Amino acid sequence: MLPSGSDSQQRSLENPDKQTMRVDSTKRNDKMIEVPRKKLNMRLYTQSEQKFQDIVNSKLVTISIIALVGAYAILIFIIVALEELLDETQFNNVSSILSWIELGILIVFIIEIFVGLYAWGIKKYYKDKWLILDTLIILLSLFFVIFELADQKTSNVIKVIQAVFRFLRIFLLIRKAQTFRRLATISTISTPAEKIVRFLAELKEVLEDENMKLDIDYCIDKIGNNQLYQMGKLDEDNAEAMAWLNQSQQGRTEVKRILTNDQQQQQQKKVIANFQKLNIPKRLLDILYKQHDDLYIDPFECDKLSGGEGLVNLMLFFFENYNLFDVFLIKPKVVRGYFEEVMKGYLDNPYHNKVHAQDVAQTCNFLLSKCKFIEIGQLDEQDIACVLIAGAIHDYGHPGLTNAFLINSRNELALTYNDQSVLEMYHPSQCFKIAWGNQKVNIFENLQFHKYRRIRESIILMVLSTDMAHHASELAITNSRVAAPDFEPNGKDKQRLMDLIVHSSDVSNPTKSFEIYKQWTEKVLSEFWLQGDKERDLGLPISYLCNRYTTNTAEAQVGFIDYVVKPTFACVLGFLPAYEPFFQNLDKNKAKWQELIEFYKQQLASIQPK
Numbered sequence: 001m002l003p004s005g006s007d008s009q010q011r012s013l014e015n016p017d018k019q020t021m022r023v024d025s026t027k028r029n030d031k032m033i034e035v036p037r038k039k040l041n042m043r044l045y046t047q048s049e050q051k052f053q054d055i056v057n058s059k060l061v062t063i064s065i066i067a068l069v070g071a072y073a074i075l076i077f078i079i080v081a082l083e084e085l086l087d088e089t090q091f092n093n094v095s096s097i098l099s100w101i102e103l104g105i106l107i108v109f110i111i112e113i114f115v116g117l118y119a120w121g122i123k124k125y126y127k128d129k130w131l132i133l134d135t136l137i138i139l140l141s142l143f144f145v146i147f148e149l150a151d152q153k154t155s156n157v158i159k160v161i162q163a164v165f166r167f168l169r170i171f172l173l174i175r176k177a178q179t180f181r182r183l184a185t186i187s188t189i190s191t192p193a194e195k196i197v198r199f200l201a202e203l204k205e206v207l208e209d210e211n212m213k214l215d216i217d218y219c220i221d222k223i224g225n226n227q228l229y230q231m232g233k234l235d236e237d238n239a240e241a242m243a244w245l246n247q248s249q250q251g252r253t254e255v256k257r258i259l260t261n262d263q264q265q266q267q268q269k270k271v272i273a274n275f276q277k278l279n280i281p282k283r284l285l286d287i288l289y290k291q292h293d294d295l296y297i298d299p300f301e302c303d304k305l306s307g308g309e310g311l312v313n314l315m316l317f318f319f320e321n322y323n324l325f326d327v328f329l330i331k332p333k334v335v336r337g338y339f340e341e342v343m344k345g346y347l348d349n350p351y352h353n354k355v356h357a358q359d360v361a362q363t364c365n366f367l368l369s370k371c372k373f374i375e376i377g378q379l380d381e382q383d384i385a386c387v388l389i390a391g392a393i394h395d396y397g398h399p400g401l402t403n404a405f406l407i408n409s410r411n412e413l414a415l416t417y418n419d420q421s422v423l424e425m426y427h428p429s430q431c432f433k434i435a436w437g438n439q440k441v442n443i444f445e446n447l448q449f450h451k452y453r454r455i456r457e458s459i460i461l462m463v464l465s466t467d468m469a470h471h472a473s474e475l476a477i478t479n480s481r482v483a484a485p486d487f488e489p490n491g492k493d494k495q496r497l498m499d500l501i502v503h504s505s506d507v508s509n510p511t512k513s514f515e516i517y518k519q520w521t522e523k524v525l526s527e528f529w530l531q532g533d534k535e536r537d538l539g540l541p542i543s544y545l546c547n548r549y550t551t552n553t554a555e556a557q558v559g560f561i562d563y564v565v566k567p568t569f570a571c572v573l574g575f576l577p578a579y580e581p582f583f584q585n586l587d588k589n590k591a592k593w594q595e596l597i598e599f600y601k602q603q604l605a606s607i608q609p610k
């Protein structure tokens, strides 16, 4: 039989050696609420006691006891029936066999009681007062059976007492049957929430502290009414932040720390205060609360609102949002320092500059968060950090010239990296040097070595994946993986998909609003044309799209969408179904460029080479 509250004790007090209990933790914030154990006023069990509790509570033992109770009921029925049907001599002949069987069953019940007493202790075991009566009935039944076996000739008084006890044994059977019903309830409970509510109710029974009982009532109420993730009233001063908090918590299924209303409001204020401590300009912070995972955020506006430090502020926001300060064990000032250095390393190119880096990091976050790659790839905080950092550093020190130009012009970078993914090798190499060259900005310094190795490898792979030279071959492999029966977005294919997240973000301009897209197009072509001018001056062949006198902007974009961007995002759509509503932007934007082809033709006709 199960003393009430045994399940919850067993689960809560797993480690009797611990001086404090882990009451709850959230996935995002792994800090524990430490509750001194004496406050709970609960007994901690030794490992062997817990083992016996497990045995008594096990399905096998419970079902065996129930089966034995059934057998005992049949036995009593047979004894009563035979006593009525047979004469005294016939009955005496069979009764000793039946008494031996009864003795065996009663001994098993006695053993069960002793194991229970050992496992829970007398006080807890007999907290259910009915168990005292059960024990008494079993002991007296045992006494009468032994008495019967020792002396067949019983007096009439003893016979009456025996009859009374047989009645009481039926009562005992009903009690046992209740245990059976309880077992059936456990196995048919349909949701974890119902189980948690039941465990909490049992926990409440064994607690003596009235305040803690009230807290448990609060928990049961919130779980029962499905209000776990509902915020308290909005703080009007922080309406943007509170709306973001509410929105960012929608649909999250992990167990949250269960808090009272006051605690909840304190928690919200703390979260907002943490963001405010980062010194992100207020207007930018308000935009990030609303749009940090939005495809249509305006990157130029974000950069302007932060005085040209959009990249730094965006990365600080992400570090706080994903709890990465705790993952990297660093202070915000180290992160700020690091990304300030990264930002300074971006040259003032028309396109490959710090705003492009900020835009790619933010688009990565759109795919991670809004398109649910975090859930689909089961990304942990380290994975998230890798993707966002890779996005931020992926074009560090970009000279505004392509790999082909660097190789053809025998540039020092091409010599250093042996003409292989020259810039994609250079960007992460420089960014790791920034960290290890200055302790004050080294975001990797406090990571354990194996974690650092994993993060470094992942970031480098993602930046290398942005080399357009490998675009077609890598995309073909990723497409075949996505279609494969053993595709594992959260396992062996995760890194490949993370690579694609960064690469697709890098070519994502055509998926955005046409207004933003057109600005990026003008910037990238003006950078290409500057390279074309250089090639012309050096007598080198002018690269594709780099001739300002022949490149039709609109035609170039139609081709870019058809041959690069659409196949890339079709692959993304293959494993991120939430991307679907945004995929159609490509056709809409392509149609707009098609309408402009004639306009750009006329524009080209009006300009002549010098």
Ligand SMILES: [Zn+2]
Binding pocket: 356, 360, 394, 395, 466, 506
């Ligand atoms: Zn880029």
